[in-house]
Amino acid sequence: METSFETQQASPGQRLSLIEDEHSVTSIVEAAMANTADPRLRFIMDALVRHLHDFLREVRLSDAEFEFALEFIARLGQATNATHNEVVLAADVLGLSTLVTVMNNSTRDGRTPGALLGPFYRANAPRYACGDCVVQDDAPGLPLLVSGTVRATDGTPLAGALVEIWQASPVGLYDNQDPNQPDRNLRGCFHTDEAGGYHFRTVRPAGYPVPTHGPVGTLLAAQQRHPYRPAHIHFIVAAPGYRTLVTQVFADEQDKLESDVTFGVHRQLVGNLRLHDHGRSPWGDVPAPFCTLQFDFTLEPGQQTFPKPPID
Ligand code: BEZ
Numbered sequence: 001m002e003t004s005f006e007t008q009q010a011s012p013g014q015r016l017s018l019i020e021d022e023h024s025v026t027s028i029v030e031a032a033m034a035n036t037a038d039p040r041l042r043f044i045m046d047a048l049v050r051h052l053h054d055f056l057r058e059v060r061l062s063d064a065e066f067e068f069a070l071e072f073i074a075r076l077g078q079a080t081n082a083t084h085n086e087v088v089l090a091a092d093v094l095g096l097s098t099l100v101t102v103m104n105n106s107t108r109d110g111r112t113p114g115a116l117l118g119p120f121y122r123a124n125a126p127r128y129a130c131g132d133c134v135v136q137d138d139a140p141g142l143p144l145l146v147s148g149t150v151r152a153t154d155g156t157p158l159a160g161a162l163v164e165i166w167q168a169s170p171v172g173l174y175d176n177q178d179p180n181q182p183d184r185n186l187r188g189c190f191h192t193d194e195a196g197g198y199h200f201r202t203v204r205p206a207g208y209p210v211p212t213h214g215p216v217g218t219l220l221a222a223q224q225r226h227p228y229r230p231a232h233i234h235f236i237v238a239a240p241g242y243r244t245l246v247t248q249v250f251a252d253e254q255d256k257l258e259s260d261v262t263f264g265v266h267r268q269l270v271g272n273l274r275l276h277d278h279g280r281s282p283w284g285d286v287p288a289p290f291c292t293l294q295f296d297f298t299l300e301p302g303q304q305t306f307p308k309p310p311i312d
């Protein structure tokens, strides 16, 4: 028996919005999202769809490549757990995280550039007095004396500002990655003195690879990229009435600075690292060889906030 379907016919002159070719898809999707109540969400999603559609048309993505890409994204989620976020890592190695950080941290009026918080920030770092040493073990390492001044953009030294630091060891591991390190080794909170100065003693950190066990590692290998970050010290610098600065100061050889797998090395974040092969340290009475690293921070007026630690 024959079944007949009644189709709704467009009245003469009326043209239904239907897909006709690869270009018509974009405007039809945009129209479908046009009633989004939140104007910012509408703006972002509209631009996202437009750019993604243009991208697909530009690279002429095949069905197999599309399937592979979706599987790759699913694998990012599957490789994510309480101590490792592969999605964030993917954003890092594509330069997305650094781009967002650079866009949202103006260097106007001499403000210190921001940098990624990274996955190794932990709460409850030990509190130290200026000049103290953050090394809790006797593992070998080149002594490093770090010092500088915290100022506001108008030049005022900021007394009592918080300077929190964390870093990898001389073998390139954070305390939480290394059963040989005491808990919260190479982490510490300091407060600046009356002149806004801070100084502390540590060991020279090494560069280290980002995790490569997941799909991001596969991508890096396919791109023939090494997975290393150059040696750096993470800083949070905070004072009431000032926008909290989350940043990193780099202390490594020139060639390593240029190939950070996460693209984190802002020109202004390269510290003044010096190796001293004779004499004693300017403070702390450390015999040569030792290194010094000098770095000043400039905070802008704003709100003091504290980042949420990504791990315990
Ligand atoms: C870090 O500096 O701790 C870091 C940043 C991004 C990815 C991996 C590590």
Ligand code: FE
Pocket (backbone or CB within 6 Å): 118, 120, 168, 232, 234
């Ligand atoms: Fe780091």
